[in-house]
Amino acid sequence: MAFNKKNRRLRIKRGIRRNVHGTPERPRLSVFKSNKGIYAQIIDDTNGHTLTAISSKEIGSEGVNQDISKNVGLKLAEKAKASGIESIVFDRNGYLYHGKIKALADGAREGGLKF
Helix, strand or coil: CCCCHHHHHHHHHHHHHHHCCCCCCCCEEEEEECCCCEEEEEEECCCCEEEEEEECCCCCCCCCCHHHHHHHHHHHHHHHHHHCCCECEEECCCCCCCCHHHHHHHHHHHCCCEC
């Protein structure tokens, strides 16, 4: 049972990961957020490799808000396009699809990724 936020998120995460799986043709975009930053990586689960990754610290931003999250999504899409990735599946990692997570996804879509 989920008695706190962390356990609730982990329970939801397990349910999502049961259904979301990245392949070489359509890798998985996994998102993690903390109080100090937001991190995103594109993963090929079949081979167990991270294809590309970015964080808010790499773009020179301290803290996390929706504008920073959107910029992370745009930069991630740019790096993915350079690697030849155009289509992905989105793994919100147990977080609600709202606010910073939604801003990152919108930024990735604006950058040209399809999911």
